[in-house]
Amino acid sequence: MAGGEPQARTAGRRPRLTDVAQEAGVSIATASRALSGAPGVSESMAERVREVAASVGYVANLHARTLAGGPTSVVGLVVHEIGDPYFAEIASGVLGVAAVEGLTVQICHSGRDPEAELTQIRTLIANGVGAIIVAGSGFVDSAVRAKVTGTLRSYLADGGRVAVIGRHHLAVDTVQPDNDAGGHAIVEHVVGLGHRRIGIITGSRTLTTIHDRLGGMGRALQSVGLDLASTPIVEGVFTREGGKVAAAELLRRAPDLTAIVALNDDMAIGALSVLRDRGIRVPEQISVTGFDDVAVAQDLAPSLTTVRLPMGDMGRQALQLALSPPAKRPRRRRARAELIARDSTAPPMRSGRSAD
Template structure:
């Protein structure tokens, strides 16, 4: 159930009147195509609920362009660049342009970027990347996007968010479970996990999958260190150093994205640790370079280009009464960076 906001929204009026959001919008704005009796009923419902359209947002939406706003955490991250490729492809097919911004995973910057896009009169906004485990962090952005949606804008997200909009959801729990089962199946029990902020829903979901596999294998979750660093190559290098210093008997490292895994491989190579003979390493996402590394990276493949394309597809459809959820699968890809646990 959606949390209550301080003011009723267009979707609340539509639900109470038993009509679609589009019909409610036409009835309240006086647009042709709605019978007078139905329009009167919708207006009466809006009055009962105390609904008042945000005129500033409506004026922006009424002059909206065919531009799609894409919000990513870091455009230089291969995960987001591949998602952007899918967004750009569908946008080009539809004769639309794309305005891209990145937030550095800072919720305040994300809110500012969303407001900037609304002011730029984009017709749709796609937010790519993880939400936050604490829903209160996303509440200001949620309210901003509700006003934008009520005014006729379209919104979709990629990843688990608390924004109450259409979403493309990668199988992060299932992927985490699959990669952990693979490592455990090779005989590894001294495992470390490298992760970005545990306040991100993507991280929480992938960790949940790993913990499910550990529990099923009889491995105590408390015995597996979770090392939190930046969700970047530099974070992977820092995490690998911490593993070597604090957990020197580790035989397998599960990194929760490929960027961290690549950084980990680099640091292990510098330290003279052979992969996978001494330590196996896995990633998550299967970015384009993962198969070209030496050793090639075992990872979990997400269809990132398709995820971007499907998110744009959601913004091109008429809004539904309830947020839509499109789930995309995860696939374990076994390469040379994993091998049997050392004797």
């Protein structure tokens, strides 16, 4: 392929640094320095080494490099469930900047299991990743939570870099969607349309995210003399199916609702399907809202009024945060939560919903 000789290197063996050094007529130390841009090599020599490396197709062995104390080039990403569009889009953002930075990323998903998440994080650390990004609302459950915090802390102390997305209370860099503002905005929108009999479908209250969204929603309710305590709330799983179950329960408990506010889009989609099955028209008879603005929200019929969270951006920011030189104090980046009003909300009917 290159060189004056028949076959410079045996077929099927990856060239090592030694090969490059030999071919370039230098020591392996010099070759290493030249390729990593370390000082102590003349520019002409460095150039020569680089050429040889390119010509033989040399790629450094990651494990050897890392073991020897070189810079690490893989980052870890922990999500709840990669099949979920919310996390898939975050991952997409992370992969995007990783590609630019020449990094590769190891992804784990916990299946929403706190214990599993802890294990994943430990595995990533054992794998020697240089940075870890944890996405997804933290679990309020204090036992595991403390362990996660502890693990990340000692990882930080060992020189690791950490950024979390969508959770707080940890002494690490954070990218946080403005859940409180989002919750406020969506309820403000709904009450602004005139709704007063509002039902809420929430995800697990053990998630910090939910806590924050409910907080903002409570404030918005208070501005019109309502509050969370007197509002029917059903807690469901964060999935379409969970939304169905919760919507049914909500309608049973409060048949005269004029609006259903779901705390994520998947559950809102489930609610829509229940309403459709029962022949209840949206938004004429009931308004429905979601949260997140996953890609399909706009394609539903009716298209879904929701709160847009910039998932891809959050992923990008998180990695950039993790990659930038560590600050003394943990940094916080807020991601704007933006109300997206579509066709699933409208003013309530004059006389309330007919009780058919």
